[in-house]
Amino acid sequence: MEMSFAVRPQVREMLERVKAMIRDEVIPLEAAYHAEIDTGDRWQFTARQTEILEGLKEKARAAELWNFWLTDSARGLGLSTVEYAHFAEEMGRTPLGAEVFNCSAPDTGNMEVFERYGSDAMKDRWLTPLLAGEIRSAYLMTEPDVASSDPTNLEMICKRDGDAYVLDGEKWWASGAGDPRCKVYIVMVRTGGEDLPRHKRHAMIVVPADTPGIEVLRPMMVYGQDDAPHGHMHIRFTKVRVPVENMLLGEGRGFEIAQGRLGPGRIHHCMRAIGQAEAALELLCRRSLDREAFGKPLAQLGANYDIIAEARMEIEMARLLCLKAAWMMDQGDARAAAPWISQIKVIAPRVALKVIDEAVQMHGGQGISQDTPLARAWTHQRTLRLADGPDAVHRRQVARAELARYTQRAV
Template identity: 75%
Template sequence: MDFGIRAENRKLLDRVITMINDEIAPLQDEYDAEITKGDRWQYTDRQAEILEGLKAKAKAAGLWNFWLTDGNGGLGLSTVEYAYFAEEMGRVGLAAEVFNCSAPDTGNMEVFHKYGTDAMKTQWLEPLLAGDIRSAYLMTEPDVASSDATNISMSCVRDGDDYVLNGEKWWASGAGDPRCKVYIVMVNTGTDETPKHQRHSMIVVDAASEGIEVLRPMSVYGHDDAPHGHMHIRFTNVRVPAENLLLGEGRGFEISQGRLGPGRIHHCMRAIGAGEAALELMCTRSLEREAFGKKLAALGANHDIIAEARMEIEQARLLCLKAAWYMDQGDARAAAPWISMIKTVAPRMALKVIDEAVQMFGAMGVSQDTPLAIKWTHVRTLRLADGPDAVHRRQIARAELRKHTQEKV
């Protein structure tokens, strides 16, 4: 197994790190401060200036669309190599979007790239690749346990040349963004007689379609994540052209696995980056702050805490790289248990490291004066996004038990 990075891509990564450190990170606080000015769901002139200015610089420098790991329109990184880029982007909130590598757009672009028609690619993929619009992925529903995706119930009924959608979705990440122009929606097109993994489909919906009502932003520990947002949306007799159905009826699970596998690795590597950023803050604070006549680093178990954080970050990174390596081999079934492992391990590790950093900062750590509180809320949410820990542990255990029995577990 090769977890390395080719020399030319190492140079590319160094350029990304330099831009993050020198240009993106210094503007993060100013960008965040703009959210409280005026309408939280619209970008202020200064926010737009910061974000679009950085994106223009990245695009002009060729630091763009790294997630396209097969080289088709991107820079040809392997999944293993992209993992290093995603980790660096996870250190600073704005970084992923600056390089057009942010969720949920990367996953949606992957869907359009793999499964979309030529018309979809022209209308939606091209502006997404250019960073001109944003998108949302709608799967989770308020009235069913969506961790078992066979429960997804949004009605999608064929009526002539259209499908008609009725139902509600929530936690539609990115749907609050005024630049969000398109949704990819998991719907139910089957009946009770249809095999349960063939009942669902995915359909592309123009966000401006008649009958779509954004009910509210969902808050995460009291934060609405404006202007990105995680929205609760109602569909009432929303008519969508039949040609917007991806691949055909009953193929929703096939598409979702093509979308979620790479996305989970991207999330996990960004979580590792968040853990690294937290450890850096923890170390800096421990060497600068004094209490009881000593530097914090010399008090209590702080040496042990710092050491444990470093070891756990390194362990999680290696596991993530192994999952990425399996993805690069092209066997999604073989990669699946490894993706579930890292999806459980990485957010849990990052949460622990961030929490220890909060402890080192004391009350300041839970305030707006450090990025730790917002990092913690984002990573805590990640333990639910793309499947909660319990579901992934179940998948890991079933794969392990299959080694010891021929029976279905």
């Protein structure tokens, strides 16, 4: 089958409008939005933040530039994964980009779960306001006391008690759970014992964020930053009762849902990473031409030509790999796409980190300060090397697939 990364003409027109809105309207407001975080309660939105964010979202909705991520749904715009990847790259250029167009993680993955596996009642209560950008959500998977890179280790207790399930345990790195607009969690829990196969012991359950027994213990710090008002929270569940109808698909089917949720999301993360790398390279180049030292523009000093050339080449290679992973996803065989998704999940953050670091170096002390977006971008990309599976796990999957070509079974 011929592989194509082409974008249809009508989609290209939408993409150009998104590019223009990000360049002309979103990025110019980015600094003002982030400056508001330190003016009051870090976990509440100020009037100015709300004005900026909701104003941009309303413009995007009015222009029908909304919910691009719905690539396999009658509710969406009919984009392929390859086409959406181009949008994700553009949105990745600014921290506000994804939310402005209602394409933020973890909401996109959670909305996919609700659409594919949720009941009509769940769709009415949670999916509809999420699609409208009226509320936010969180996905609770990792736990502090087990090696969550192997999710079969997850231990949060979920026991049936009459017409309810009772949850006990702790979750951390619940991204987005600090947001005051976060109203619902999708939680990975353990429902089966040692007598069941390891991948049949877990389930996913929907938990309203205001359910009694839920305690937010603390925001997790990312290199000393709390990422307010989004946050990555450490949460304790103590005898939290959830109606049985909140179980998704049924006991023991958590991994089935997880694979449907995480595959596309990893591609989205990676294309946003490429967008951040492009933004960093632009800052690097502009700085190298605008500043002089020793009587020359910085671009002409040291190995800066080589640094800029290497950054361009590595971004192009990463983009092509990501587009191939997206194309593989579009073919409808998630198992065949998985090794390609693992490859890009390793490569994209690695390339983005390298380019961002070179941009920091070009800016000198300013590069690690609050005066550029580079420090925030670097910490985000370093976090991405752990989110949705650490590099080592993905490399293992790539190696298993490669070795399987030469054996009768996976190694």
